Amino acid sequence: MSLYQHFRQEEHAFIDLATDWKELVENEYRPKLTDFLDPREQHILRSLIGEKETVSVAFSGGSLNAERKRALIYPDYVTPEPDDFEVDVFEIHYPRKFVQLEHPKILGSLMGLGLKRGKFGDILSDGGRYQIAVCKDIADYIKLNFTAVGKTEISLSKPAEADRLEQREMWEEKMTTVSSLRLDVILKEAFHLSRAKTKPLIQNERVKVNWRPITDPSFSVEEKDMISVRGFGRVSLQSIEGETRKGRYRVMLTYPV
Structure with missing residues (x-):
């Protein structure tokens, strides 16, 4: 097979x-x-x-x-062994009293260095501190060239193992029904939007499914798909539980909380 x-x-x-x-x-x-x-x-x-x-x-x-x-x-x-994965972690230092960093700006600044997305991993934050994981082979390049996020000057240091931030995202479940598994229909139900609003979001490349931009509102969503919508957040179609007597799909959606 x-x-x-x-x-x-x-x-x-x-x-x-x-x-x-x-x-x-x-x-x-x-x-x-x-x-x-x-x-x-x-x-x-x-x-x-x-x-x-x-x-x-x-x-x-x-x-x-x-x-x-x-x-x-x-x-x-x-x-x-842990060292076999060759991952370095940097903490971003910036004037926290005067500016606030944001995940999209950090990501944009890293991409602006000409790096492939696969060369760095999660961008973690506890609300004030920010850390990034990078491939060890580009760590020196990052430290030398990643000196600003937007107009904010930054510096980098390697935190001790005990000071590394952790991914602490928790998920909340919601059982609901939808008329179809089209992307625009799932978004409408997941974020309480009208179909008139979901279509432009998709067509304007503000929606990703499994970390890939999707621009077709009729795209069929499947079990375990992760959907992210810029400005609204993320939702996963965790499972499809069957159909109702009226032909609607009974689905389990999960949201980060």
């Missing part, structure tokens, strides 16, 4: 890449370390490797419960 049939067409390219990683480890019998992967990519890679193979996979993102993580694909003779 082909793995392709379990995933969307746009995910096939990543399946091919992950297959190449797996074959490299099998053929050369040495570990392969990836850049940071989003949770959907981690799920695909975990599905591809399986549990009864000659190779295994482990993940680490530099902090407890990290969302974006590097994957280490390794042969059975290897026992992964």
